[in-house]
Amino acid sequence: MKRLVTAVKRAAPWAAQNADGAIALTLAIVVGVMGIMPGEMFGPKGDDVQRQVISAATLVILALVATALLRDRVRQAPVERTITSGALAQLPERLQRLDQLESLVEGTRKALDELQLVRVLGNRQEIGEALAAARKDTTRWSFKGGTGTYLRAVTLPECVAASRKVRRHLTITVEIVDPTNEEVCEAYAHYRRSLSDLPDGTGERWTTDRARKESYATILAAFWHRQRYGLLDISVGLSHTMTTFRWDLSATRLIMTVEDPNRAMSALAGTFYYENCDSELRLSLEQARRVPIERYKAVPLSDEPTVEEVEELFRRIELPLPKAYTEHDIVDVTRKALQAKDPYGP
Structure with missing residues (x-):
């Protein structure tokens, strides 16, 4: 209930x-x-x-x-x-x-x-490996920096050799300090000396005269390689201002280095940093004084260019060598152009 x-x-x-x-x-x-x-x-x-x-x-x-x-x-x-x-x-x-x-x-x-994908490289080995990876199978290279010593010693000859081997078109743009502008050459040399007054990896100290010769050598190297590889399109711009950075940009990656040989930064193609640096390099080159590379046929250069050939080439492209240059100075420019020593090598 x-x-x-x-x-x-x-x-x-x-x-x-x-x-x-x-x-x-x-x-x-x-x-x-x-x-x-x-x-x-x-x-x-x-x-x-x-x-x-x-x-x-x-x-x-x-x-x-x-x-x-x-x-x-x-x-x-x-x-x-x-x-x-x-x-x-x-x-x-x-x-x-x-x-x-x-x-x-x-x-x-x-x-x-x-x-x-933006990595900081912390030693010479990492930087060398990154630059080697950037050169591998690339169809383009953009450089902006001081005088292009590493470009002449490693980048330009190796990229041309790899492209010639497979008959591949190669586009290279270069922007360096203007060798006819004494002020910018002095500013660059003073900056390098302020970091270290000792000889660098090439065994030389930085002076205004060296900065000028290094830039002349890069121009000469551009003409020499252009005459020997028909599928090479190369442009050289001369800047009236110096930069403390060096940009090396290939089809696959960007490596930005400084004077410290153990510090650099790398970014892969397609990233925000890579694309913006690519735009920066293009715009900067447009504002630089252009070297008339299209006149590369005006003065044929020997495998080991003579003093007369080098003098005539710079006269034809309206970048005459300083009147104070002796035969020894011109030979020095030629040696730097075609037998440059890797500043980061052993």
């Missing part, structure tokens, strides 16, 4: 909230029971009475069911309005915010990926 009372108490709140449904359920049970009872139990005309009671009860049940449905619909209307006017109305804005968030996440991920 106690369990029954407890069950009734638990069911009472539900029955109160759903009275029409509870009554309909009760009537349905009663009608179902009356339907299976014999008609004689309702008197002489038990069958008629039974049918009438069942029909009347069925109508009542249908009415209660309809009432329950209408009541539920009335209850759901505010919820539907809330959903329609609230969440659904804000859905386009929320989707837009989601798209913005996805774009932000994608941009952040890409930026982090690119940062991971």
Whole structure:
């Protein structure tokens, strides 16, 4: 009995909230029971009475069911309005915010990926390996720096040799200090001496005269290689300002070095840093004084150019050598051009 009372108490709140449904359920049970009872139990005309009671009860049940449905619909209307006017109305804005968030996440991920591809190289071996990897199978090279000593000693001859081996087109752009501008040559030499007054990897100290000769040598090397490899397109620009950085950019990577032979930075092609440095080098070259490389046929250079050939070449391209230069100075320029010593070598 106690369990029954407890069950009734638990069911009472539900029955109160759903009275029409509870009554309909009760009537349905009663009608179902009356339907299976014999008609004689309702008197002489038990069958008629039974049918009438069942029909009347069925109508009542249908009415209660309809009432329950209408009541539920009335209850759901505010919820539907809330959903329609609230969440659904804000859905386009929320989707837009989601798209913005996805774009932000994608941009952040890409930026982090690119940062991971900018590496600091911490010793000579790493720098040498990076430069070698940049030269491998490249079809282009852009250099900007002081006088191009390493370019003459390693980059230019090795890139030309590799391209000639497979008959591949090669494009090289070079920007160095203007050898006819004494001020910029002195500024560059003074900067190099301020870092170290000792001889560098070539065994020489930096002076204004050396800076001038090194730049003349790079120009001479450009003409010499252009005459010997028909698939080489080379451009040389002369700058009236010096830079403390050296950029070497190939088709696959960028290596930016400084005077410290154990420090450099490398970035792979396609990264933000690489693309912007590429644009910087192009724009800088456009502003530099251009050497007329197209006149490379004007003065044929021997395998070991003579003093007369070198003098005539610089005269023809309107970059005459200083009048104070002796035969020894011109031989020195020629040696630097074609037998340059790797400043970072052993």
